[in-house]
Amino acid sequence: MTRTGIDLRSDLMTPGSAKVAAAMQAAALRPPAMGHGEDPDERALMELMAAELGVEAVLLVPTCTMANQIAIRLHLPEGGRLASSALAHVVTVEDRATALTGVARQVLPDENGHPSPAAVAGFLAERAPGEATLVWLENTHMLAAGSVMPTGWQSDIGATCRAAGSTLHLDGSRLWNAAVAQNAPLSVLMAGCDTAAISLNKAIGAPVGSVLAGSRSEIDEALRWRDAMGGGWRPIGAIAAAARAALEGWRDRLETDAAMASTLARAIAGRLGDLAVQPAQTNLVFLNRPSGDAAQFVDSLARHGVQVLKLTPALVRLAIHGGVRVHEVETIATAVATADTELAATRGA
Numbered sequence: 001m002t003r004t005g006i007d008l009r010s011d012l013m014t015p016g017s018a019k020v021a022a023a024m025q026a027a028a029l030r031p032p033a034m035g036h037g038e039d040p041d042e043r044a045l046m047e048l049m050a051a052e053l054g055v056e057a058v059l060l061v062p063t064c065t066m067a068n069q070i071a072i073r074l075h076l077p078e079g080g081r082l083a084s085s086a087l088a089h090v091v092t093v094e095d096r097a098t099a100l101t102g103v104a105r106q107v108l109p110d111e112n113g114h115p116s117p118a119a120v121a122g123f124l125a126e127r128a129p130g131e132a133t134l135v136w137l138e139n140t141h142m143l144a145a146g147s148v149m150p151t152g153w154q155s156d157i158g159a160t161c162r163a164a165g166s167t168l169h170l171d172g173s174r175l176w177n178a179a180v181a182q183n184a185p186l187s188v189l190m191a192g193c194d195t196a197a198i199s200l201n202k203a204i205g206a207p208v209g210s211v212l213a214g215s216r217s218e219i220d221e222a223l224r225w226r227d228a229m230g231g232g233w234r235p236i237g238a239i240a241a242a243a244r245a246a247l248e249g250w251r252d253r254l255e256t257d258a259a260m261a262s263t264l265a266r267a268i269a270g271r272l273g274d275l276a277v278q279p280a281q282t283n284l285v286f287l288n289r290p291s292g293d294a295a296q297f298v299d300s301l302a303r304h305g306v307q308v309l310k311l312t313p314a315l316v317r318l319a320i321h322g323g324v325r326v327h328e329v330e331t332i333a334t335a336v337a338t339a340d341t342e343l344a345a346t347r348g349a
């Protein structure tokens, strides 16, 4: 089926720019490189990302799922317990992959998706003696409507983890959006974590790819896991060149995304009331469908030219991304209100 209209199903729907396409083409026309670190664009991208994140090393991997799954194996090589919020991507969307690692899971209480330093300290104080543990954070937290972790929590949690002999991983698939929300460099949002996974194909609009960030020794070990999992991309030049080009000017672009999301959430609240929509914290807008009609609503909205994603029977996600134009925000809000009114009329009939 060809899809038309405005596609807000995910922020990975950002279209490629002419600059990205030109960089890919130039790289594709060069003789390919053979192994890890041989390609100049791959090396430049890894150096740039390591500098932005303030880490010793990064590794390019095909997906953020793979970056997360490698991290579990790095931190819990003999098994152990992974502690995260109940709705963390690693235990919801990635549940099958995470099950393959054989680790036990622990749900940490959270506030708007983020376990507090006290919650983590409580968990670490009571864990089984001798059990290896990995504490897991997600910023922004996707299933908490793209919420941003409170400033300072992660460095506190990191210190608690180190004191208790635990490690800390950050699923920062959308760390870019959090950095814009907090007006801070990416490196500040890395504080306290041992490793982090960051998507290149969502916010910044690279065609594909993610990075795993950490210490030199962790990334050396991660390379072995990546290749074992079949993620040893070759040749990688065109992919790395595309991501490098996509990185240019990312902060300004994402500030626009955040502004559009917040305008959209307010426009929808203005038409349908505050209960219909959650305030946008970053680029994601969550619509509440308390009547449990999310699937019908998504179909109806698609007929009005806007594609969105059903997350649960009562929750719908609109992801703002680089392909959305500022003038389209009003069009989207109007389509949402129209679809809602039509559905209400059907129910009333």
Ligand SMILES: *Cc1c(COP(=O)(O)O)cnc(C)c1O
Binding pocket: 062, 063, 064, 065, 066, 068, 089, 090, 138, 140, 142, 171, 173, 174, 199, 210
């Ligand atoms: C999208 C996402 C991932 C996985 O990314 P893929 O590249 O699709 O595997 C991991 N964590 C979070 C929070 C995500 O939103």
